[in-house]
Amino acid sequence: MQNHGPETYGELNADVYDAWHAELDPTEAVRSLAALIEEGPAGPVLELAVGTGRVTIPLAATGVDLRGIDASEAMVARMRAKPGGERIPVTIGDMADVDPGGTDRFAMVFVVFSTFFFLLTQEEQVRCFGNVARRLLPGGRFVLECPMPDVGRYRRNQNLEVHRVDLDRVRLTAVRHDPVAQRFDGHHVLIGNDGIRLAPASMRYAWPSELDLMARLAGLERRYRWGGWGREPFTAEGGHISVYEKPAAS
Structure with missing residues (x-):
């Protein structure tokens, strides 16, 4: 990222x-x-x-x-x-x-x-x-x-996960996995009535x-x-x- x-x-x-x-x-x-x-x-x-x-x-x-x-x-x-x-x-x-x-x-x-x-x-x-x-x-x-x-959760080195579903908003994470660099790059995605918010996060495990x-x-x-x-x-x-x-x- x-x-x-x-x-x-x-x-x-x-x-x-x-x-x-x-x-x-x-x-x-x-x-x-x-x-x-x-x-x-x-x-x-x-x-x-x-x-x-x-x-x-x-x-x-x-x-x-x-x-x-x-x-x-x-x-x-x-x-x-x-x-x-x-x-x-x-x-x-x-x-x-x-x-x-x-x-x-x-x-x-x-x-x-x-x-x-x-x-x-x-x-x-x-x-x-x-x-x-x-x-x-x-x-x-x-x-x-x-x-x-937990690298097993990544199919073709990517993963989309739903964390919460409410009446007015949904929270997701979208992550790509680089197994060579041992790195995750992703976003928390908050979708609500007021729009979309992205929160980027990267980690090296x-x-x-x-x-x-x-x-x-x-x-x-x-x-x-x-x-x-x-x-x-x-x-x-x-x-x-x-x-x-x-x-x-x-």
């Missing part, structure tokens, strides 16, 4: 993002992240791609010293308009750089809701892992919430074994892999939570 940058999705969708994902309850994610923070070294925590603050704000409310990075000023503006969101320091920038300003090292860096895969090349994803490792304290963790790639290799190249070791925030066993169904740790001797 031409001219799709790190900020594209957020800048075009900030006004509808919370409504489209209203069913997502952050409670279990916040509880699990807080428990991981308690296990690790003392220090600030950094979230990559804070978005509208769905997880950011309730986690910061637990007393965590939380900082953030996001490429979209529009998404961050939505977060700052919410109670508590204005108090969280956020840097506008590419999450692959892992550069919130300053020289702080972090007890944990995390990215939720598949957003890591908005980094659209293997090179960018490897760079992100390397930059995270450099900013982690010894014993610190990198936590990712990931989908399992990676298998769990590839993430493990990226971590190893960065000097990180896998500590946990769960099937969800409740620490249930990981299977091929659904997604996974992968937790990588910087060795204490680093």
Whole structure:
């Protein structure tokens, strides 16, 4: 998808993002992240791609010293308009750089809701892992919430799916799959009485074994892999939570 940058999705969708994902309850994610923070070294925590603050704000409310990075000023503006969101320091920038300003090292860096895969090349994803490792304290963790790639749903490398049908609107997704680049390029399509709205999104998926290799190249070791925030066993169904740790001797 031409001219799709790190900020594209957020800048075009900030006004509808919370409504489209209203069913997502952050409670279990916040509880699990807080428990991981308690296990690790003392220090600030950094979230990559804070978005509208769905997880950011309730986690910061637990007393965590939380900082953030996001490429979209529009998404961050939505977060700052919410109670508590204005108090969280956020840097506008590419999450692959892992550069919130300053020289702080972090007890944990995390990215939720598949957003890591908005980094659209293997090179960018490897760079992100390397930059995270450099900013982690010894014993610190990198936590990712990931989908399992579901390439079987794509017939002739394309898919059209109906998500919702109401009296006055229909929501669809239309996606093309590039198996060589491991990339999905698509649109959320909202058709209503007031017209048609397109919301482009692109992702570069990676298998769990590839993430493990990226971590190893960065000097990180896998500590946990769960099937969800409740620490249930990981299977091929659904997604996974992968937790990588910087060795204490680093």
